[in-house]
Amino acid sequence: MTINHLTITDAAELLAKKKISSVELTKIYLKRIKKIDTQLHAYITVTEEVALAQAKEADKKIKSGKNISPLCGIPASVKDIIMTKNIKSTACSNILADYMPAFDATIIERLKSQGLVILGKVNCDAFAHGASTENSDFGPTHNPFDLERVPGGSSGGSAASVAANECVYSLGTDTGGSIRQPAAFCGVVGLKPTYGRISRYGLISMTSSTDCPGPIAKTVKDAALILQAIAGQDSYDATTSSMSVPDYSKNLGKNIKKLKIGIPKEYFLPTGVDKKVKATIDEAIKKFKELGAEIIDITLPYTRYAVPVYYIITPSEVSSNLERYDGIKYGFSVANANGRESKRMAANLYEVYSKSRGLGFGAEAKRRIMIGTYALSAGFYDAYYKQAALVRAKIKNDFDDAFTKVDVILTPTAPDTAFKLGEKNNDPLKMYLEDIYVTAASLAGLPAISLPCGIVNNLPVGLQLISKAFDEETILRAAYNYETATDWRTQLIPNLKV
């Protein structure tokens, strides 16, 4: 049985028709991981026993025939920044290298009640700080299309594991592009929902005002199914919306005639996007036109400020959220059970904090903590954090204005295809500029999807669709129509030695 192309829909059909059991399916993926993950390093922890136990339970559910979720028994990978009860959850940082959560994130709990099978926890930039997965304290993940290149980040392990068929789908998080950009680099579909659409409870916090959990999957339909399963208000996350959750699959196939697609000129400047990537996106725009959409030129004037705003807001919130890693309650600490040993490591309480954090955090985490501390400190708050928040309002305003004229906005997801490992990671600013097309939607809290739209130099290219808050349905429908009309999936199969 070839599992090269199993989508959730494919797998669910096989399970329903009793052609395969969840246990058998899970064993196939576990075998696949054993065979190829040494090349990719997508997985940090493989949870073989847990997966098989969950698969067994899923098989029982399927057998009973009662009201089965389309995700029941389908094996998935989970970004290691999402807490899974009694499964090591590290945020890919040394400071949480042995951390064992006592509870599940809400999204995990919801999926577990629907027959989730967790194959394991996958790699990411530590604390989600990054756009390449090179900031993982446990080594980078390699792009399945070219092992010398990055898979993108921060959800690099998620995107790589889906692209390489090490799972059927993955759960990632997107704070400033961390689902969309790796999805683009790895030729898969990645959806960032509206901020507040899906609960953040159980996510190891990064930027509280933009963090969003979301699906990385093989197809738009799959992404819609996952969104359906996890969206909705959560009493444990007061920032979740009380808006009702529509049926995201219902209108996927409805045509996109007269759909107004905005093309923002700021996202297509030759100084920003690679020539070949732009040409690929231009072809995609032609395809949307063929499908009946109306292409409208728009402007989002504050686009150029998105990255600088993001790199004040994010470090500021990060500096606050990472205060909890203090060597006192959990995680890496220089204080330990042996009294004499610990006195040598830390002379007093202050040193427990400063040495645990100094030794436990990686370089990017420390950079962000320090930028944030500076930007929020007395005398600098107005010039940095408040100014960034004011410009952020303008960025949001640009989108609000645009959506009075168009239904969705189309842009490249990334300025280029996957870059080489080591190419950008010695210059933090160079890495931050990877985010130019994805941060604005995050700052404005808007839903956005990346899907494959071509191949350049044998590497996948992704296009991004953004819509109004809580209008995931429209970007899903537009994406589904394009996907059906083009079928890039069959051309985007990584060539890995087994």
Place this chain on the structure above:
Amino acid sequence: MPLSTQEVDKIAKLARLELTEEEKNKYAEQLSAILEYVEQLKNADITNTEPFFQSGSANVLRQDEIKPFTETKQLIDSAPQQEGNFIKVRSIL
């Protein structure tokens, strides 16, 4: 405006981060570059705007009800130093 290593020292103290001399020098350079990059925000036109911090409504309330939580021991066991049902810390006073 470039940051001196003394300023980096001050920030590191606020953030409770112990840095090596090498790190202080490296971060002074990198942080200066980042801060220089974000300086451009002061040129942005922000007339007629209120700051935007977060989407959604503020002050979402719930009933003050006790819900059972059974993993207390696991939480305490996660701490590097414990005594009985307590997390142990260095003296504060």
